[in-house]
Amino acid sequence: MDATDRYIDEHLQAFRSDFDHLISIPSISTDPSHEGDVRRAAEWVAARMERAGLEAAVVETEGHPLVMGRHEAGPDAPTLLVYAHYDVQPADPLDEWTSPPFQATEVGDRLVGRGTADDKAQVILQIAAAEAALATGGLPVNLILLFEGEEEIGSAGLSSFLRAGGSGVEADHVIIADSMMFAPGRPSLLFGMRGVSYMEIEVRSSAHDLHSGQYGGAVPNPAHVLSGIIASFHDERGRVAVEGFYDEVRSVSDELRREWAALGFDERAYQASAGGAALVGEEGYSTPERLWIRPCLDVNGFLSGYTGPGKKTVLPARAMAKVSCRLVPAQDPDTIVELVRAHVLAQAPPGVEVQVHKLQADPPWHGDPTGPLFTAAGAALEAVFGAAPVRVAGGGTLPIARTFSEVLTSSVAVMGMALPGANMHAPNEWFPAAHLHLGAKAVVRLYRELAASG
Amino acid sequence: MDATDRYIDEHLQAFRSDFDHLISIPSISTDPSHEGDVRRAAEWVAARMERAGLEAAVVETEGHPLVMGRHEAGPDAPTLLVYAHYDVQPADPLDEWTSPPFQATEVGDRLVGRGTADDKAQVILQIAAAEAALATGGLPVNLILLFEGEEEIGSAGLSSFLRAGGSGVEADHVIIADSMMFAPGRPSLLFGMRGVSYMEIEVRSSAHDLHSGQYGGAVPNPAHVLSGIIASFHDERGRVAVEGFYDEVRSVSDELRREWAALGFDERAYQASAGGAALVGEEGYSTPERLWIRPCLDVNGFLSGYTGPGKKTVLPARAMAKVSCRLVPAQDPDTIVELVRAHVLAQAPPGVEVQVHKLQADPPWHGDPTGPLFTAAGAALEAVFGAAPVRVAGGGTLPIARTFSEVLTSSVAVMGMALPGANMHAPNEWFPAAHLHLGAKAVVRLYRELAASG
Numbered sequence: 067m068d069a070t071d072r073y074i075d076e077h078l079q080a081f082r083s084d085f086d087h088l089i090s091i092p093s094i095s096t097d098p099s100h101e102g103d104v105r106r107a108a109e110w111v112a113a114r115m116e117r118a119g120l121e122a123a124v125v126e127t128e129g130h131p132l133v134m135g136r137h138e139a140g141p142d143a144p145t146l147l148v149y150a151h152y153d154v155q156p157a158d159p160l161d162e163w164t165s166p167p168f169q170a171t172e173v174g175d176r177l178v179g180r181g182t183a184d185d186k187a188q189v190i191l192q193i194a195a196a197e198a199a200l201a202t203g204g205l206p207v208n209l210i211l212l213f214e215g216e217e218e219i220g221s222a223g224l225s226s227f228l229r230a231g232g233s234g235v236e237a238d239h240v241i242i243a244d245s246m247m248f249a250p251g252r253p254s255l256l257f258g259m260r261g262v263s264y265m266e267i268e269v270r271s272s273a274h275d276l277h278s279g280q281y282g283g284a285v286p287n288p289a290h291v292l293s294g295i296i297a298s299f300h301d302e303r304g305r306v307a308v309e310g311f312y313d314e315v316r317s318v319s320d321e322l323r324r325e326w327a328a329l330g331f332d333e334r335a336y337q338a339s340a341g342g343a344a345l346v347g348e349e350g351y352s353t354p355e356r357l358w359i360r361p362c363l364d365v366n367g368f369l370s371g372y373t374g375p376g377k378k379t380v381l382p383a384r385a386m387a388k389v390s391c392r393l394v395p396a397q398d399p400d401t402i403v404e405l406v407r408a409h410v411l412a413q414a415p416p417g418v419e420v421q422v423h424k425l426q427a428d429p430p431w432h433g434d435p436t437g438p439l440f441t442a443a444g445a446a447l448e449a450v451f452g453a454a455p456v457r458v459a460g461g462g463t464l465p466i467a468r469t470f471s472e473v474l475t476s477s478v479a480v481m482g483m484a485l486p487g488a489n490m491h492a493p494n495e496w497f498p499a500a501h502l503h504l505g506a507k508a509v510v511r512l513y514r515e516l517a518a519s520g
Numbered sequence: 521m522d523a524t525d526r527y528i529d530e531h532l533q534a535f536r537s538d539f540d541h542l543i544s545i546p547s548i549s550t551d552p553s554h555e556g557d558v559r560r561a562a563e564w565v566a567a568r569m570e571r572a573g574l575e576a577a578v579v580e581t582e583g584h585p586l587v588m589g590r591h592e593a594g595p596d597a598p599t600l601l602v603y604a605h606y607d608v609q610p611a612d613p614l615d616e617w618t619s620p621p622f623q624a625t626e627v628g629d630r631l632v633g634r635g636t637a638d639d640k641a642q643v644i645l646q647i648a649a650a651e652a653a654l655a656t657g658g659l660p661v662n663l664i665l666l667f668e669g670e671e672e673i674g675s676a677g678l679s680s681f682l683r684a685g686g687s688g689v690e691a692d693h694v695i696i697a698d699s700m701m702f703a704p705g706r707p708s709l710l711f712g713m714r715g716v717s718y719m720e721i722e723v724r725s726s727a728h729d730l731h732s733g734q735y736g737g738a739v740p741n742p743a744h745v746l747s748g749i750i751a752s753f754h755d756e757r758g759r760v761a762v763e764g765f766y767d768e769v770r771s772v773s774d775e776l777r778r779e780w781a782a783l784g785f786d787e788r789a790y791q792a793s794a795g796g797a798a799l800v801g802e803e804g805y806s807t808p809e810r811l812w813i814r815p816c817l818d819v820n821g822f823l824s825g826y827t828g829p830g831k832k833t834v835l836p837a838r839a840m841a842k843v844s845c846r847l848v849p850a851q852d853p854d855t856i857v858e859l860v861r862a863h864v865l866a867q868a869p870p871g872v873e874v875q876v877h878k879l880q881a882d883p884p885w886h887g888d889p890t891g892p893l894f895t896a897a898g899a900a901l902e903a904v905f906g907a908a909p910v911r912v913a914g915g916g917t918l919p920i921a922r923t924f925s926e927v928l929t930s931s932v933a934v935m936g937m938a939l940p941g942a943n944m945h946a947p948n949e950w951f952p953a954a955h956l957h958l959g960a961k962a963v964v965r966l967y968r969e970l971a972a973s974g
Binding site: 096097098155156158159162219260262264266271272273274275276277278279280281282283284285286287289290292293294295296297298299300336340341342343344345346347348353356357360361362364365366367368369370371372373374375376377378379380381382383385386387388390392415416417418425426460461462463489490491492493494 | 798831
């Protein structure tokens, strides 16, 4: 075993403590009441980078800060930028967690807690890899660790920072350390992610809630109206019934579809990871195709009237739904918002006020899975995990991937160490404990492969 | 002015203090965390009855207690039972109140607070009337004040108490003091109320919430399924599309419909009281007909996924709706639950679990608006308010009205002093301040009219 791997193994307990501490900070970027926690997480990460031997700084944005750590190997060495994020999703519904969400809890071979998989384990293992390399003979690439605190709310600060120019950030290669492997023992490299258009629909019928006996049957019910709108979003074939929704969708080659058909996508395991949900969707496509190359529309939240224990005979004055579309090339997220808005307004009956508010619009990203970064990362992952990574697209959204490829003109790959069924954004999120050190070892090999190729 | 009226006027400040105190007790019967408050309200009401000169007792039930106050005038006097309730609805949404819900606040000529109109003002003015009559020369009827703490959750305790027999309660006449006048200056007497079937519909697709990127487009969304179910409940003519829903609905005479058409129902005032809501409903019926003699189905609450500030890319595992039907004779509430259940289950697609839980099933009540009680109450109201009461039906539900007429074989009338637009069950509920003493004076006259009529 080489010295760097040994360093990682010998310091595993310390890395675990770092991980536990970072999980304990509820850095929920979407909730203003947690703004202080987000900053606390940033400052802790910067201090931890300094201890690892990097030159680190907290970089202010208009929102939550960035944390940047750098190491200079020299002008002839290639530059690798590693992206991750230290912010997390809210933890609710709290009553479905089997352990406290902001306390890393070891359950079998898993580390359970909000942000374990998405994305704090990656934050820790990237710092661990850099520290181990520096402590045992150097780090052969110019390294930039660039971690943000707004991934869960659209990455506005990082995007402005990169697009403004003058950031001083240049990189030949970008690794986005925020994803999962294809299966246990089978790593993945992602060359594409879906975009997202996120909206809130509001229906109002009255200035205030009403008694359902005094008014029921004689005035509109906004929950009925909004239900009708939601029900109109899909047709019988599982397709989105918003006019123009599919107009810009690019089909992928039959060759790629055949390659994916041969991948052995484990529907049973996927279903288990989905809490036993049925596998249904757009007619004519397999489950991975529905996730990777087909767009969709989902309600993320719906609220109207009284929803507490018991019953209340109220006729609500207001109904609200959060609705998001996942997009594929070449759908434009702002165009999709307009199409959905037009569809919604066309469904609204007289006598109610209906509004559609845009909360997020990020384009899809599809890159080209060839070249030295994919080759180097493939070799590094295979050396540690014993299997070559599969090259796939992701169902989620990483707006920043598109920004990196556009602004820095870097080659970009998404490489993460979580596992399918990690409960990201859901209760009991988890990360495989062994992947903290296996992941760090793979990253150390990536440095070496890039230095050798570069 | 007679001595009893003078007593009421001279003690108005004290009655107002009593009212303020009762409003300050959050006696929310549906919420187990307020059980102590409900009991506190009962004990205070019993003590206040004693001070008024009645023989009072807190009567235990399996749920929240009853409070009974009695006065014996003699075997030849008629017996009047007055019903009211001291429990209230929850106060949410709290942020729409302009004053603290559990603090009686004088705004112009209104007293604002949860329970002012429904039904604590009636509790106070009935006690005030009895006290004033007793203090100034006697009370010429046998009086039973029977106030319950479970009106908002179905009156199970009072219903058992009356149906069990052996309660010792007998009455010639029952006044249900829980309703509103037809218009300012125009009192009403109600001879009918709608029934209610209240259900909770639950749709589950998975054991836990999912990440909308990792699963969106490939698994069912329970919010979509439930929206489709809700959307299927009505047809284009505003009729309930549940098979069999109207089978047992009795039509009323053309004469009665003509009488109501001549009433001058003020649609503009009703609309204003509804917070400006549009007036829409079943085709072929006027607004009062939609409320008094036609059944309806309404969503009272809908909850799924993330509904807090900002956005969360979650694919919910569960969606829940509270749904209630208002019923008219001779619809059977349990039959309606079964019809709705069958409709809902027929809409459920494969791959999701759908359940319908019954929360309440109370039959409608229609009595006969003739005889000495309606005559006496009509004269009493006209003497104080200067206009004869209109005889109408109510849109809400008073299960106990049916119980009184069935079990005690009393004649029953609903007589209340709130005003249209009182925001019952909604924020900023209010009661007209002047109706505390006007109401008490009308009740005193009712005693005399009944005693005179024998």
